[in-house]
Amino acid sequence: MTQQTAGRARSQAPDPWRYRWIVLGIATFTQAASGFFVGGIGALGVHLQRALDLSTAQLGLLVSAAQLVPLAGLLVAGELLDRYSERWVVGVGACVVALALGAGSLAPGYAALLGALLVVGAGYSTVQPGGSKSVASWFDASQRGFAMGIRQAGLPLGAALASAVLPLVAEEFGWRATLLTGGFVALFGAALFMGCYRRPPAPPAPPAPPAPPASQQGKEPSDPLAAQLRARLRMLREPSTVKIMLSGTSLISVQCGVGILTVLHLHQASSVGAGQAALILVASQGAGVAGRICLAAWSDRSRTGRYAIVLVCMIAVIAGLAVLMTPAGRTPVVASVVFVWLGFFGFGWYGPWVAHVTEAAPPGKTGFALGLAMSVNQIAIVTVPPTLGLLVDLTGSFTPAWALLSLLTAVALTVTANAERRSRRNEGGHRAGEPR
Numbered sequence: 001m002t003q004q005t006a007g008r009a010r011s012q013a014p015d016p017w018r019y020r021w022i023v024l025g026i027a028t029f030t031q032a033a034s035g036f037f038v039g040g041i042g043a044l045g046v047h048l049q050r051a052l053d054l055s056t057a058q059l060g061l062l063v064s065a066a067q068l069v070p071l072a073g074l075l076v077a078g079e080l081l082d083r084y085s086e087r088w089v090v091g092v093g094a095c096v097v098a099l100a101l102g103a104g105s106l107a108p109g110y111a112a113l114l115g116a117l118l119v120v121g122a123g124y125s126t127v128q129p130g131g132s133k134s135v136a137s138w139f140d141a142s143q144r145g146f147a148m149g150i151r152q153a154g155l156p157l158g159a160a161l162a163s164a165v166l167p168l169v170a171e172e173f174g175w176r177a178t179l180l181t182g183g184f185v186a187l188f189g190a191a192l193f194m195g196c197y198r199r200p201p202a203p204p205a206p207p208a209p210p211a212p213p214a215s216q217q218g219k220e221p222s223d224p225l226a227a228q229l230r231a232r233l234r235m236l237r238e239p240s241t242v243k244i245m246l247s248g249t250s251l252i253s254v255q256c257g258v259g260i261l262t263v264l265h266l267h268q269a270s271s272v273g274a275g276q277a278a279l280i281l282v283a284s285q286g287a288g289v290a291g292r293i294c295l296a297a298w299s300d301r302s303r304t305g306r307y308a309i310v311l312v313c314m315i316a317v318i319a320g321l322a323v324l325m326t327p328a329g330r331t332p333v334v335a336s337v338v339f340v341w342l343g344f345f346g347f348g349w350y351g352p353w354v355a356h357v358t359e360a361a362p363p364g365k366t367g368f369a370l371g372l373a374m375s376v377n378q379i380a381i382v383t384v385p386p387t388l389g390l391l392v393d394l395t396g397s398f399t400p401a402w403a404l405l406s407l408l409t410a411v412a413l414t415v416t417a418n419a420e421r422r423s424r425r426n427e428g429g430h431r432a433g434e435p436r
Contacts (some may be wrong), residue, residue, distance in 0.1 A: 146297040
């Protein structure tokens, strides 16, 4: 009877791993809240250009300012995440975002606003890899892609909500109120993550390693810092890392282009009103939310691996950009449909891509691998928006901007598809040569 009672009690005890869905929810919300304002800058383009007398290139620099510090900050955040709890690393970073946006609402002009967004980027450096690591640690491989897709949907979800709300706030209260709104949203996300996040239950302790030979006992390791640095440099030379970086930088460039130029293209090239153009951007970002979830879930079940889904996204993006470069791409209906298409694939790629990064990372180096991959993406995030804006300003047309993005994606597709084919051929040959 005692054993039966004990067994019944165990079966009725709550499963601690069910908490993973709460972790997924708060990580997704914190991602959306921290990127809320920056994600909505594209929808504020017409308002900011009028209020601050900005060119398209200057508008692109606002996004670049928020993404400049993460070039190094993501690497630092990755190291912190391998050493400390995500709860505090992410929470403190989101608080920095909130405070910087609050200070930015007092900015006297464009230069001060750029400075405030630099600080926003410093805080945001911890949120992206921290949230990804927290979700990866709670979900196993059978559900990790789906969970990571939901988590990464936080960015386009926040951008879609911001694109719907912030133009109304700017219209009613001015552009400064949009920064205050973004600051309050980020602060709420920080409080929620710090209050609710928990680490996953500890796995069983691995067996103790064998003791070193007596001849080696008492010797100090030669140089642990140098060994760690060599290990990190080796990651940069791995073919899988190069493949991740090329695909990530090309697709994040497309994502930046869609976020910054959608409203301007529809307003100037397709003669769509600013309000209606902002709604189409919302629809595009909403499609990105669906894309990140659906494509990541597909990657969980794909027999060809997660990276094959990333290749599909690159092909789809090239097709969409090609349409925008034709006369049909300047008609309101076709352009609107294409931007929704680009939202699904041009934002949706990130879910399976991040899941692939976490699984390709060496043991114990997940935080650094995420920080490294995302910091390389930051190079494109910083340089692409002002470059695209300058192209539009100099040529008076959006076609060169879309052509540049298409070329970058085509080059990355060619190189990484060939690398993926060689990798699969080598794996097949290795398996064929194994003894039965």
